[in-house]
Amino acid sequence: MKTETRQRDRDFDCWHRWQGGSLSKMKHAVGQTAAFSLAEVAIALGVAAFCLVAVLGMLPVGLKTQRTSANQTKANAVMSQCIDFLRADVRLPPGQAKKAEGGWENLNGHWQGQAVPDSLFFTTDGKQIGWAQGANASAPADAVFRATITYLFPPTSTTSIAKITVSWPATPIDLTEVEGSIEMFAAVNR
Numbered sequence: 436m437k438t439e440t441r442q443r444d445r446d447f448d449c450w451h452r453w454q455g456g457s458l459s460k461m462k463h464a465v466g467q468t469a470a471f472s473l474a475e476v477a478i479a480l481g482v483a484a485f486c487l488v489a490v491l492g493m494l495p496v497g498l499k500t501q502r503t504s505a506n507q508t509k510a511n512a513v514m515s516q517c518i519d520f521l522r523a524d525v526r527l528p529p530g531q532a533k534k535a536e537g538g539w540e541n542l543n544g545h546w547q548g549q550a551v552p553d554s555l556f557f558t559t560d561g562k563q564i565g566w567a568q569g570a571n572a573s574a575p576a577d578a579v580f581r582a583t584i585t586y587l588f589p590p591t592s593t594t595s596i597a598k599i600t601v602s603w604p605a606t607p608i609d610l611t612e613v614e615g616s617i618e619m620f621a622a623v624n625r
Contacts, residue, residue, distance in 0.1 A: 503615055510601040510617050513557050513580045517599050518621045521584075552585040556605050578605035587620075595623050 471479075556565035556578035565575045574581060585598040602616035 506603050506615055507617065509559065509561065510580055510603060510615070512561050513582055514599055514601045514617060514619055516557075516561060516563075517555065517582050517584065517601075518619075521597060521621060521623050552583050555582040555584070556580070557582065574605040579603055581605035597621050597623065 551568055554567045554572040554574075555563055556567075556574050557563055557580040558577060559579040561580075564578060567573075580601055580603050583600045583602070585600075587596040587598060598618065598620050600616055600618045602613040604614060607613050
């Protein structure tokens with residue numbers, strides 16, 4: 436038993452020297468540990484909550500901007516489609532006007548005599564679903580975009596000019612009540 440005690444003391448001394456000396460030389464306060472106070476934690480939580488509220492406050496603005504951007508992109512596609520229809524229909528040879536798509540029959544003669552705008556209605560994917568004369572035409576139930584084509588006078592023998600306005604949603608007739616709109620002038624050469 437004495438040998439065991441001696442061995443243990445020797446092991447303790449070796450371990451103690453390996454650790455850097457005696458424990459009595461070490462200076463450390465008993466019972467003090469590094470930690471945040473309750474006030475510091477409360478302030479940190481307040482700052483984090485303020486930042487979270489600010490980020491969540493920007494979320495609706497970002498979603499509205501994204502929706503407006505998507506609708507404007509689709510409206511540009513609708514406008515491009517209207518311009519393509521105008522240019523293609525004016526170039527139809529005589530007797531072929533019946534083959535025009537989307538109610539654009541005999542547009543060349545229509546353009547000369549038309550005093551009121553035409554309203555075309557499109558779905559969200561750009562498919563034309565209705566056509567009516569006049570800017571105050573009521574929209575079909577599933578229409579998302581309204582394209583209003585106003586023919587500007589006087590058309591010459593070679594060029595006609597139209598003002599195309601695409602607005603969304605299609606139901607309001609007054610452009611001050613719509614969510615968004617784009618406008619363009621198109622010159623069509625015959």
